[in-house]
Amino acid sequence: MNTSEFRRRGKEMVDYVANYMEGIEGRQVYPDVEPGYLRPLIPDSAPQEPDTFEDIINDIEKIIMPGVTHWHSPYFFAYFPTASSYPAMLADMLCGAIGCIGFSWAASPACTELETVMMDWLGKMLELPKAFLTENAGEGGGVIQGSASEATLVALLAARTKAIHRLQAASPELTQAAIMEKLVAYSSDQAHSSVERAGLIGGVKLKAIPSDGNFAMRASALQEALERDRAAGLIPFFVSSAALVAPGNKEDMWLHVDAAYAGSAFICPEFRHLLNGVEFADSFNFNPHKWLLVNFDCSAMWVKKRSDLTGAFRLDPTYLKHSHQDSGKLFRSLKMWFVFRMYGVKGLQAYIRKHVQLSHEFESLVLQDPRFEICAEVTLGLVCFRLKGSNKVNEALLQRINSAKKIHLVPCHLRDKFVLRFAICSRTVESAHVQRAWEHIKELAADVLQAERE
Amino acid sequence: MNTSEFRRRGKEMVDYVANYMEGIEGRQVYPDVEPGYLRPLIPDSAPQEPDTFEDIINDIEKIIMPGVTHWHSPYFFAYFPTASSYPAMLADMLCGAIGCIGFSWAASPACTELETVMMDWLGKMLELPKAFLTENAGEGGGVIQGSASEATLVALLAARTKAIHRLQAASPELTQAAIMEKLVAYSSDQAHSSVERAGLIGGVKLKAIPSDGNFAMRASALQEALERDRAAGLIPFFVSSAALVAPGNKEDMWLHVDAAYAGSAFICPEFRHLLNGVEFADSFNFNPHKWLLVNFDCSAMWVKKRSDLTGAFRLDPTYLKHSHQDSGKLFRSLKMWFVFRMYGVKGLQAYIRKHVQLSHEFESLVLQDPRFEICAEVTLGLVCFRLKGSNKVNEALLQRINSAKKIHLVPCHLRDKFVLRFAICSRTVESAHVQRAWEHIKELAADVLQAERE
Numbered sequence: 001m002n003t004s005e006f007r008r009r010g011k012e013m014v015d016y017v018a019n020y021m022e023g024i025e026g027r028q029v030y031p032d033v034e035p036g037y038l039r040p041l042i043p044d045s046a047p048q049e050p051d052t053f054e055d056i057i058n059d060i061e062k063i064i065m066p067g068v069t070h071w072h073s074p075y076f077f078a079y080f081p082t083a084s085s086y087p088a089m090l091a092d093m094l095c096g097a098i099g100c101i102g103f104s105w106a107a108s109p110a111c112t113e114l115e116t117v118m119m120d121w122l123g124k125m126l127e128l129p130k131a132f133l134t135e136n137a138g139e140g141g142g143v144i145q146g147s148a149s150e151a152t153l154v155a156l157l158a159a160r161t162k163a164i165h166r167l168q169a170a171s172p173e174l175t176q177a178a179i180m181e182k183l184v185a186y187s188s189d190q191a192h193s194s195v196e197r198a199g200l201i202g203g204v205k206l207k208a209i210p211s212d213g214n215f216a217m218r219a220s221a222l223q224e225a226l227e228r229d230r231a232a233g234l235i236p237f238f239v240s241s242a243a244l245v246a247p248g249n250k251e252d253m254w255l256h257v258d259a260a261y262a263g264s265a266f267i268c269p270e271f272r273h274l275l276n277g278v279e280f281a282d283s284f285n286f287n288p289h290k291w292l293l294v295n296f297d298c299s300a301m302w303v304k305k306r307s308d309l310t311g312a313f314r315l316d317p318t319y320l321k322h323s324h325q326d327s328g329k330l331f332r333s334l335k336m337w338f339v340f341r342m343y344g345v346k347g348l349q350a351y352i353r354k355h356v357q358l359s360h361e362f363e364s365l366v367l368q369d370p371r372f373e374i375c376a377e378v379t380l381g382l383v384c385f386r387l388k389g390s391n392k393v394n395e396a397l398l399q400r401i402n403s404a405k406k407i408h409l410v411p412c413h414l415r416d417k418f419v420l421r422f423a424i425c426s427r428t429v430e431s432a433h434v435q436r437a438w439e440h441i442k443e444l445a446a447d448v449l450q451a452e453r454e
Numbered sequence: 455m456n457t458s459e460f461r462r463r464g465k466e467m468v469d470y471v472a473n474y475m476e477g478i479e480g481r482q483v484y485p486d487v488e489p490g491y492l493r494p495l496i497p498d499s500a501p502q503e504p505d506t507f508e509d510i511i512n513d514i515e516k517i518i519m520p521g522v523t524h525w526h527s528p529y530f531f532a533y534f535p536t537a538s539s540y541p542a543m544l545a546d547m548l549c550g551a552i553g554c555i556g557f558s559w560a561a562s563p564a565c566t567e568l569e570t571v572m573m574d575w576l577g578k579m580l581e582l583p584k585a586f587l588t589e590n591a592g593e594g595g596g597v598i599q600g601s602a603s604e605a606t607l608v609a610l611l612a613a614r615t616k617a618i619h620r621l622q623a624a625s626p627e628l629t630q631a632a633i634m635e636k637l638v639a640y641s642s643d644q645a646h647s648s649v650e651r652a653g654l655i656g657g658v659k660l661k662a663i664p665s666d667g668n669f670a671m672r673a674s675a676l677q678e679a680l681e682r683d684r685a686a687g688l689i690p691f692f693v694s695s696a697a698l699v700a701p702g703n704k705e706d707m708w709l710h711v712d713a714a715y716a717g718s719a720f721i722c723p724e725f726r727h728l729l730n731g732v733e734f735a736d737s738f739n740f741n742p743h744k745w746l747l748v749n750f751d752c753s754a755m756w757v758k759k760r761s762d763l764t765g766a767f768r769l770d771p772t773y774l775k776h777s778h779q780d781s782g783k784l785f786r787s788l789k790m791w792f793v794f795r796m797y798g799v800k801g802l803q804a805y806i807r808k809h810v811q812l813s814h815e816f817e818s819l820v821l822q823d824p825r826f827e828i829c830a831e832v833t834l835g836l837v838c839f840r841l842k843g844s845n846k847v848n849e850a851l852l853q854r855i856n857s858a859k860k861i862h863l864v865p866c867h868l869r870d871k872f873v874l875r876f877a878i879c880s881r882t883v884e885s886a887h888v889q890r891a892w893e894h895i896k897e898l899a900a901d902v903l904q905a906e907r908e
Contacts, residue, residue: 001541006543007469009540010544016551017464018458022457031564033564035559035563038563038567038568038571042571046578047798048800049800050795053796063564064788065564067565069554069560070554071562086455086460086463089551090463090464094470097526098522098525099525099750100522100523100525101525107523109485109491109521110487110522113521114518117496120499121499121500125500135493177657201655203634203657297784330751338510340500341501342455346502347504
């Protein structure tokens with residue numbers, strides 16, 4: 001494909017994308033296909049001679065779209081939002097064209113520098129403590145990661161390296177393995193399984209700390225665990241928490257705060273208090289690619305000491321000259337730049353507030369129906385609800401909802417309860433969609449309750 | 455930005471991208487900026503009110519482009535190629551619009567299924583042993599990773615889990631830490647530092663094995679190391695190698711073959727022999743995002759037993775229902791599908807052959823000049839060369855090349871020698887560019903040698 005054909009096909013693709021977005025409400029949010037549907041529809045090996053672009057674009061509707069779960073449909077209320085906005089898509093087109101791999105300053109100065117400045121912009125939007133910013137030549141700074149899981153792993157490994165160095169400095173006879181055997185990381189029992197996986201990868205123990213009524217880690221429970229483990233000769237070194245805890249003997253512990261979804265809301269003054277205490281953290285992370293209109297992937301991580309990261313990964317400068325270098329990253333900060341500028345802070349705040357308002361609207365609909373209950377405080381864009389009654393009846397309700405495929409939800413377990421999650425996800429979801437979704441849920445609930453009585 | 459504005463701006467961006475690609479040869483390949491250039495050019499915080507698209511697009515040329523290293527310029531011969539093609543860019547636009555996070559089949563069936571089939575297509579292009587393919591319901595299969603480093607880490611962690619399980623099954627009293635202390639991984643002394651980093655993350659020893667005259671791991675040296683380490687009570691469990699080695703006591707070792715750059719060439723029958731022996735490997739990886747026209751990121755990894763990966767990461771099915779799930783992946787296989795179909799296997803082979811031919815053309819130019827020497831056999835798209843003489847004179851030559859900024863190269867060290875690397879990178883590089891680059895290098899070499907004599 002030469003450049004003039006790209007001009008033509010690129011514009012056709014822009015229209016295809018625009019049509020997809022405009023028509024997404026008319027598509028069934030969850031597909032009808034069964035596992036294995038795709039393989040029989042396409043050849044079993046690549047063609048020797050080129051196919052035409054027309055063939056491919058036709059196959060999108062014939063082969064791909066029938067198997068797509070439409071995450072950006074206004075009837076998608078499952079999982080969490082994943083960001084999508086036109087400014088980010090435009091930035092991605094430019095990013096693909098520049099196509100630099102920014103593993104060092106020289107590999108593309110603009111890539112490295114814009115990322116640093118955008119992380120400062122974003123940090124200021126959140127009113128992060130100055131210690132996390134790069135400007136004014138402090139020790140802290142931000143970096144874009146691929147996901148919150150990656151950020152958690154990076155933080156845990158940095159903490160592990162720091163703990164090993166500290167203990168070996170005090171007792172040079174200790175081997176790394178002898179220390180690792182005693183290291184313990186902690187997270188809330190409601191925490192992201194990514195913490196569990198980070199512990200597994202890092203080869204350290206991970207302990208779950210009981211959470212309180214709002215499913216946040218209980219500070220007293222953490223304190224008890226720390227005392228018990230220290231008495232048993234173990235070495236607490238890392239806490240990952242969604243809410244803020246400032247454990248007693250903080251000095252030897254790395255505190256990582258993971259606000260993957262909620263973090264975007266902290267750009268609104270009325271939600272900023274949820275981040276209070278971040279000044280005690282060593283690292284903080286959230287995902288603009290969830291709720292801040294910056295398309296995947298863009299997970300924002302800040303640390304108080306940049307040298308903790310470079311120390312852990314032993315990024316020798318000569319490495320950066322190495323011919324086999326490949327662990328690169330694209331020019332991801334362009335997406336932040338386009339989105340922040342084309343929405344403005346006020347536009348982004350308005351977007352967050354609209355979603356929060358829609359979740360409260362759904363909450364009040366649930367509360368008006370005595371058959372239902374709300375299962376956790378609604379603070380941002382997520383409503384956890386269920387039919388009063390058994391898990392079985394709620395499982396049956398969810399199954400009906402997802403079989404009808406008019407809307408899409410996923411469940412979660414809160415303690416022993418099977419709970420339905422209604423997450424405000426799509427950029428284009430409006431009150432009318434929420435109302436329609438609730439009418440639909442009520443009808444199916446009536447069927448389920450009727451079936452149960454029979 | 456609403457959809458109709460996106461239609462307009464998207465098309466303008468297509469033209470901007472096309473103009474950038476068409477004019478890239480006229481841009482200076484390496485920028486003039488100094489570290490810190492960008493921050494003073496932009497505000498120190500995000501705007502409260504939206505900026506216009508015109509403001510942003512104007513800033514691209516004013517602020518971004520002056521700091522870009524143009525990886526797709528035909529005068530870029532540094533590092534390694536990073537793939538760029540129009541079909542992949544079109545696929546990326548679609549991928550951004552669908553914007554699904556494919557962490558489970560249900561999260562987007564087409565995403566999961568197309569990836570599986572595309573990895574089979576690609577495996578067949580390489581004539582990988584059937585054991586690595588998913589079709590015919592075998593135990594093996596391919597998965598897209600973000601980079602070769604990530605693939606190496608995944609393989610090392612899977613091998614570690616397997617080794618720990620095996621040893622604990624035989625001796626239940628052994629702790630994980632006691633085993634990890636004895637585990638040893640091996641790689642060539644010329645290997646990617648990513649292996650070193652994987653060892654560091656995984657908390658296991660890594661030993662470098664001396665390489666032979668072609669900078670590949672010497673099988674006899676590996677065998678000696680294995681015997682010596684086993685005699686010392688250590689437990690060899692993992693070998694990462696670019697070339698193929700089939701160690702004696704293979705049964706207890708995981709063999710990972712990393713052909714990050716070279717792998718793309720194996721779609722040509724005349725280069726496939728370089729992959730002979732892959733049948734002994736447990737995992738194999740290469741980067742279509744380097745040399746197979748599939749834009750970053752797309753690193754292709756195959757394993758003989760898919761369950762080794764799921765076992766290592768304990769991917770419990772209930773995890774996939776978990777509300778905090780975020781370690782997703784985009785619809786990256788769309789890029790493979792577009793590229794494989796729009797080039798066809800023959801088109802891809804022709805592309806590889808053109809690059810290899812250009813590197814041989816450069817090699818023969820170097821060989822015609824008695825002041826220069828070739829430092830390693832030229833097999834694919836990379837020529838390692840230097841002025842006969844001291845490292846100092848070669849450092850001076852490289853410095854002149856990169857200060858002149860007509861072409862861009864990076865060096866490497868082969869044993870004690872400072873060597874210049876001439877890598878065929880750009881999709882649009884032609885014989886004329888190589889010839890011009892050589893004339894330029896010769897002129898600067900004459901200056902350097904003249905300066906040395908004075």
